[in-house]
Amino acid sequence: xxxxxxxxxxxxxxxxxxxxxxxxxxxxxxxxxxxxxxxxxxxxxxxxxxxxxxxxxxxxxxxxxxxxxxxxxxxxxxxxxxxxxxxxxxxxxxxxxxxxxxxxxxxxxxxxxxxxxxxxxxxxxxxxxxxxxxxxxxxxxxxxxxxxxxxxxxxxxx
Numbered sequence: 001x002x003x004x005x006x007x008x009x010x011x012x013x014x015x016x017x018x019x020x021x022x023x024x025x026x027x028x029x030x031x032x033x034x035x036x037x038x039x040x041x042x043x044x045x046x047x048x049x050x051x052x053x054x055x056x057x058x059x060x061x062x063x064x065x066x067x068x069x070x071x072x073x074x075x076x077x078x079x080x081x082x083x084x085x086x087x088x089x090x091x092x093x094x095x096x097x098x099x100x101x102x103x104x105x106x107x108x109x110x111x112x113x114x115x116x117x118x119x120x121x122x123x124x125x126x127x128x129x130x131x132x133x134x135x136x137x138x139x140x141x142x143x144x145x146x147x148x149x150x151x152x153x154x155x156x157x158x
Contacts, residue, residue: 067083084120097141099136132158
């Protein structure tokens with residue numbers, strides 16, 4: 001039997017194997033290619049987190065990070081005010097990012113700027129989810145040169 005005839009006989013098997021490998025790569029590779037946003041960050045223990053109100057407090061020793069996402073229900077596709085207050089610590093830069101937990105929609109990131117009272121503030125708009133309600137993870141990352149510290153907490157957006 002020639003090589004051409006042998007290949008014709010088994011070509012359907014090569015097609016199925018190639019298709020299966022392609023589908024497996026679509027589901028497996030994103031887990032390994034997605035960057036880890038928690039790498040190199042020391043996260044404080046959180047307390048007083050109100051996921052539906054979008055407020056959270058993190059403490060380590062006498063240092064405190066308080067995060068607020070406004071005083072009303074968090075809605076997608078609307079501007080959400082973000083405020084971070086630091087106690088007994090300083091920041092070279094302060095970044096807040098948001099990542100959908102139930103559906104990966106990318107990382108929404110913004111840098112907050114301090115006001116005259118030392119409260120870091122800014123705003124962010126979360127993308128809408130087709131299901132109407134989505135669980136998000138917020139990370140506040142304080143960059144102080146060689147060290148990176150922060151808190152993370154989950155909340156719902158409608």
